[in-house]
Ligand SMILES: [Zn+2]
């Protein structure tokens with residue numbers, strides 16, 4: 001699919017600053033881009049904050065090699081609606097919104113079956129980093145610039161489909177609303193929607209970055225026991241403990257699978273894998289007890305494969321569950337997550353480890369590559 005401007009894109013000279021990836025394995029560059037006015041069914045959002053996610057890093061590192069460039073990365077953002085296109089009725093001027101990177105169509109078979117996270121229409125275009133009509137809303141001179149997953153939140157403004165702009169209460173700080181858009185929706189959704197764990201079930205969480213820490217919090221809200229957090233970074237383990245993990249396992253010093261088998265006396269009911277690596281996926285499956293389920297949440301690099309022991313899976317009726325976007329329906333789940341935060345059941349502040357201006361965005365990815373911090377959030381003035 002070629003990247004074209006599309007009939008819906010009307011450029012009128014409005015310029016924004018954005019972090020653009022032109023070459024893999026190169027720093028993002030802050031550039032001036034032209035942004036189109038919102039077309040039919042689209043809204044323009046002035047970003048207040050944008051998170052940075054491992055999926056952005058996959059693209060920077062060339063691990064998702066087919067991603068078109070130039071591209072504005074960032075796919076968890078929140079801000080204010082500043083312009084609306086014809087026919088928009090879900091949000092209005094001045095509304096605060098958190099952005100969803102799966103603006104489901106509501107009409108396809110998967111949407112109608114209650115699985116908007118698998119929207120066939122969205123899968124065709126969103127993963128091409130284009131709008132639903134197959135075009136982009138940003139350009140550099142005459143060159144189209146795509147927006148990651150239609151969000152492109154590492155820019156001052158973005159134009160998104162209205163069903164990707166989820167209205168939130170004005171009282172929610174935008175930096176916290178931003179991280180709901182990917183990390184928290186994915187992690188908490190994995191617990192509540194994909195796994196649907198029951199109170200008191202046993203859980204292991206492999207990887208305690210932004211998504212994994214959100215899984216830990218979702219499991220704490222469900223009173224998982226034991227709740228075993230596994231990571232290689234002691235600071236992340238300390239945070240997991242503070243957020244409700246009953247046990248922590250430093251994977252650099254012990255065999256994580258043996259540790260989990262020992263703590264539980266035979267394996268967990270659920271193991272959440274929140275990294276996306278062959279080794280940790282295999283570990284998560286090996287941590288399961290009888291009838292246990294491994295929930296694969298982390299997004300692996302292209303070409304990753306993992307080995308399983310089918311005899312064990314068959315004999316013990318274990319399951320492997322895929323999880324995209326926490327199996328979320330954002331218009332339902334974003335307010336639900338923010339409600340849990342308001343009730344003190346989720347601590348969104350703890351997800352945000354650092355706030356930086358857009359100019360320092362590359363520092364966020366340097367820290368992420370080193371396994372440091374939970375979520376670095378870009379805050380706009
Ligand atoms: Zn993400």
Ligand SMILES: [Zn+2]
Pocket residue numbers: 104105106107108109110111112116118119120121122
């Ligand atoms: Zn759909």
